[in-house]
Amino acid sequence: MQLKYNRQPSLGSSILKTLFKIILLIVILIFAIFLIEKISFPSPEKKYQIDVTNEIKKL
DSSP, rough: OOOOOOSSSOHHHHHHHHHHHHHHHHHHHHHHHHHHSOOOOOOOOOOOOOOOHHHHHHO
């Protein structure tokens, strides 16, 4: 007599795998945000003012 092989993972193991993946994703996102904050992006030194009144009159 052969025993049936249970191919489906148990409910507890599938929940643990999903929970582990979610926690890993959250940790990676927090780490990425932390690294992006460390990078200093150049900011424009001069504020540009664009005059669009001429183009509004043409319409």
